[in-house]
Amino acid sequence: MTAHIEENRSHPHLPDLLAAYHLVNQAEKGTAVETxxxxxxxxxxxxxxxAGAFAADTVLLATPSGADAPAGCVVLKAPRDGRAPEIKRLWVAPEARRxxxxxxxxxxxxxxxxxxxAPAVRLTVWSWRDEPLALYRSLGFATVEPWDGRPDLLCLEKPLDVVERLSPDVVRAHADGLAALLVDAVDGGASxxxxxxxxxVAAVSWWxxxxxxxxxxxxxxxxALGPDGRPTGVVTLVRADAENGRHRGEIARLLVHRSARGRGLGRRLLATAEAHAAATGLRLLVLDTQTDSPAEHLYRGAGWTAAGTIPDFAADPAGTLRATTLYYKRLG
Incomplete structure (x- = not known):
């Protein structure tokens, strides 16, 4: 079933949805009220x-396909005091469930x-609410140390854009998503x-x-895997095969989807590859990138050193020859 999701803390049906949520919640806690x-x-x-209670927050409503009014809501609370944003008030009217x-x-x-x-999202759920708890678990939320000490209240958290090392089989399983990253990079002008x-098809074949x-x-x-499990960013580390270069590796294909940029994913992916390289005995990393590209700012900020520039080294996606700058970084 498809649904229309909108942000609107002033929707005329929102008070009824929130009232229904709280009335059921009070009854489940043994403190039922009538209205x-x-x-x-x-x-x-x-x-x-x-609108006033959630003035600083994001309120989302879901309207089922073919319906003329929302049947569900959720609130994404703004981060406060350095803590992760919190999901609250998830509610779907009984007749619109499943x-x-x-x-x-x-x-x-x-x-x-x-x-x-945000690096993570958190929420609380009563331990007896089996269906919501199963949903949260399926989305990758895990129980953490409680920040709310009320009995029977579970505190859950989910890291966002989790960076994972992919086995060969998982690379194959994610071939379509990884191909989409590569196509997005080329469409965006990345060399x-x-x-x-x-x-x-060519992108899938490359992966x-x-x-x-x-x-x-x-x-x-x-x-980096997004909330829906699809890759939002990727990086690879290629080990030198020459006998006299076993101490060296190359960072290749650091890609972040254009929709996921601006939240530090590139830096996290790069740092993950660097840490693994150092932990497995590599002492030197190299890479190349198009001169004057946004990637240069990332590499310089991460402590990489420019070794030199080669003019007309590679064509950009439009076919124009561009200069490339070579970088290196010593590890340990």
């Missing part, structure tokens, strides 16, 4: 004036949290070895070759 007017003040204000609305609301909330640069337009190199032990692959 929204009888709710504790801290909850009553949300149902009476959600149609994917809750998952759609959560996916959009997680996407927005990731786009804001990464291909001319535009890059065919998706299939990477999987073979990973299986042979000559290339390591890390990807």
């Amino acid at each position: 929204a007017a009888d709710l504790p003040a801290v909850y009553r204000v949300e149902a009476e004036d959600p 149609k994917g609305l809750a998952r759609a609301l959560m996916a959009e909330a997680l996407r927005r949290a990731a786009a804001s640069g 990464v070895g291909f001319l535009a337009p890059l065919d998706r 299939s070759g990477v999987a073979e190199e990973a299986a042979a032990g000559v290339r390591d692959v890390w990807a």
